[in-house]
Amino acid sequence: MDMRVAAYAVITDADDRVLLAHWIDGRRAAWTLPGGGLEPGEDPVHAVRREVREETGFRVSVGELLGIHSRVIPAEARLADDSSGPLHTLRIVYRAGIVGGRLRNETDGSTDRAEWFTLGAARRLRRVQLVDVALRMAGLRA
Numbered sequence: 001m002d003m004r005v006a007a008y009a010v011i012t013d014a015d016d017r018v019l020l021a022h023w024i025d026g027r028r029a030a031w032t033l034p035g036g037g038l039e040p041g042e043d044p045v046h047a048v049r050r051e052v053r054e055e056t057g058f059r060v061s062v063g064e065l066l067g068i069h070s071r072v073i074p075a076e077a078r079l080a081d082d083s084s085g086p087l088h089t090l091r092i093v094y095r096a097g098i099v100g101g102r103l104r105n106e107t108d109g110s111t112d113r114a115e116w117f118t119l120g121a122a123r124r125l126r127r128v129q130l131v132d133v134a135l136r137m138a139g140l141r142a
Contacts, residue, residue, distance in 0.1 A: 005044075
């Protein structure tokens with residue numbers, strides 16, 4: 001069984017919109033939270049800062065730990081093309097706020113763009129399960 005530990009950020013703005021990234025690294029594109037896998041030995045707070053910057057162009061301050069979501073994805077449900085067995089995902093979710101940078105698209109990565117969405121609009125998107133889990137952790141509804 002493969003294992004992946006990742007850190008993600010719930011980022012909202014003054015208009016109660018949420019920042020999402022469009023994930024394209026699999027068989028089915030979908031919207032997700034900005035964030036991603038930890039590198040060996042990397043602190044999760046550092047990882048979420050790095051990943052948000054890579055995927056959105058924004059620099060963030062990392063706030064409270066909202067929770068940790070653990071899920072085992074059966075081999076047949078995995079979306080990555082190069083997967084063969086089940087995947088245990090451990091997702092560390094933080095609240096974060098923007099402190100600099102500007103919105104831009106990622107190039108040559110697992111996402112191709114980032115956008116702000118109202119919670120109502122986010123509800124209508126094709127999104128990964130983590131979006132709903134993390135918004136509940138943050139006390140928001142998608």
